[in-house]
Amino acid sequence: MKIPFNKPYMTGKEAHYMYDAVHTGKISGNGKYTKKCQKYLKELFGFGKCLLTTSCTDALEMAAILIDIKPGDEVIMPSYTFVSTSNAFILRGAKIIFADSRKDHPGMDEDSLEDLITERTKAIVPVHYAGVACHMDKIMDLADRYNLFVIEDAAQAIDSYYTGRNGIKKALGSIGHLAAFSFHETKNIISGEGGMLAINDLHFAERAEIIWEKGTNRSAFFRGEVDKYGWVDIGSSFLPSDIIAAFLYAQVENIENIQCKRKELWNNYNNSFCGILDKVNKVQLPFVPEYASNNAHMYYLICSNAREREKLIDHLKTDGILAVFHYLSLHKSKFYEDKYEGEKLEVSESYSDYLVRLPLFYELTEMEQDKIIKSVLEFYNTYSIEEDNTHSLRRKVYK
Template identity: 50%
Template sequence: MPDSIPFNYPHMTGKELYYIAEAHFGGKLAGDGPFTRNCHRWIEERTGCRRALLTHSCTAALEMQSLLLRLKPGDEVIMPSYTFVSTANAVVLRGGVPVFVDIREDTLNIDERLIEDAVTPRTRAIAPVHYAGVGCAMDTIMDIANRKGLKVLEDAAQGFMATYKGKALGSIGHLGAYSFHETKNVISGEGGALLVNDPDMVLHAEIIREKGTDRSRFFRGEVDKYTWQEAGSSYLPGEIIAAFLWAQLEEAEKITACRLDLWNRYHEALAGLEARELLRRPIVPQECVHNAHMYYILLAPHIDRQKVLAGLKAAGIHAVFHYVPLHSAPAGQRYGRVHGSMKHTDDLSARLIRLPLFADLTREQQDHILSTLESLLVR
């Protein structure tokens, strides 16, 4: 690990290379081999989803969601602006229109109270994004969707191993998506998964993922040959990716517990600075069990974020801000539209700093981060 403190450092369990070698010597390197099946079964059993399908990225899983909805040009999907570009790109690539609504001041998740008013005759779906692994108000969102005849596309890229009212994030809407990018808690370098919770979409999802063919049914012996059935693409990761992921899934509980310890240590140590109104700590609603995906702070409005980031960098600490809101980006203005005020999105995004948080962060490193931050804020 470098001497300076990185924002993220990929955690290795120790079995990744062993499993990769096993895949190699087993002569199975393409997708949907034994390690992929292990990962599918683990995710299905852990989340209760109807079908889990590994993909080569969370972006791919989100694109599959739009294909499964058969989005057409002009169709609208309601989502927060404070999210990664893939949430919107998946809609835009089908000719759809992202409709941006504001976020909640407490969790930075989509404000469920604003969704219903944003629904139009063109609305097809709601795409809640579980920011920092803290669940959106899914009961309200599902109620709106059911009453309006809409689908719910969960972007749970940051939500692996987190729950809302006891249900795994990604398993509550009609479709869900996980990320296993190296910046996430459980990783495979690149990689993701589509969670299919609507049983009527399972077969279609398999077909889309297999280049539009019913190849999965052929391998299960359900058809005597596989043929081109629908428009699709190749969304399978190779078996080496799945082998790496399997080593991580075996240790997912331990990794999560380690990150939660670090998150809680940040949280306790920063209570004093919050009491002095220099920053605000993350808020986790009682119905949510988060996964310590990130620890962020919201600086008081009078504090210059760039100066704080520069001060941390000078001390060898790589802290970062997060998304530039999509509604303010050139492509967001070109392809999407805003519904209502974006005051919380604009305000909070300009004050947020993410502190280094990864499983191998030491207490000494964390103490250095905390003492440096305090010295920069207390003048």
């Protein structure tokens, strides 16, 4: 029995809605199912305005255009993130200022951000890693103080929440000026490839729709607001086919069921490892701050050194289980290492070297998860950190 890292889940209605979309006679962008998804998500999570995109990457690129990023502008973001977070702003000429990660969680270290702000800083891009909220009060306070934009990279954060100092709980992606979501097949709700831009500062709403429609006021024309449409701004073809939106709608309307199962799986992992791996084997388990919720996007372990991670992944592979590592810190990438001028980002680099993700998907059975848990525990019953102490990759223990 081989267990994959991920398996896309189908609710059973995807093909029906796609068939219906085809028979409406309109399968290009901004059709029946695009509108249904946007309305559903806007109302469910309290976003200002929603626009589906072909990817989270496209949503981030739209955000960079909307805040008018120009060459020389600086954008602060974590180094421990996917390349799309950075590329969207690099394409507009921005200089990326990378922040280190937190010691208790792979998300950006919010307390380090103020020292990174200069007169050229234009925006902060918090990435809600594993669907766990960054400390948004701290980030929004900085944005207000220095007149900066906040663009939430909520690629992994659908149906996750932040409780602010005022006690009000808000959905991630509804707090910053703009936010980008992913519906890639590895996410909680999916459309194969797909994304969404949430527009919470509504003064961006009209222009966002124009950029979304290739720089034209085509949407306003079809609503009867103008008598003809033409090229009025820069833009691109960011909107997805309505067939993709139809697939997504089957997922969106089942989000409660999907999330319930994913959280059950996540909790089973955590309950099985807590008090054993973290206490006996010094493995760092996922941390969820009191102000954040857990949307069960992923379950990860942080090993004590790189060799330990390599051995764990190999051990699981021998048992027919595919576990994977995650991001390589962007400041150390082949593309950016010659451009990076900041300090060593030690914590981010440690996550690049020591973090491993375990399979977590809707159709993971109880028997399969038990096998994964048993395999991990068997590995640590025989593995000795002392064997690897001679290696230079030993992780610093953070207090």
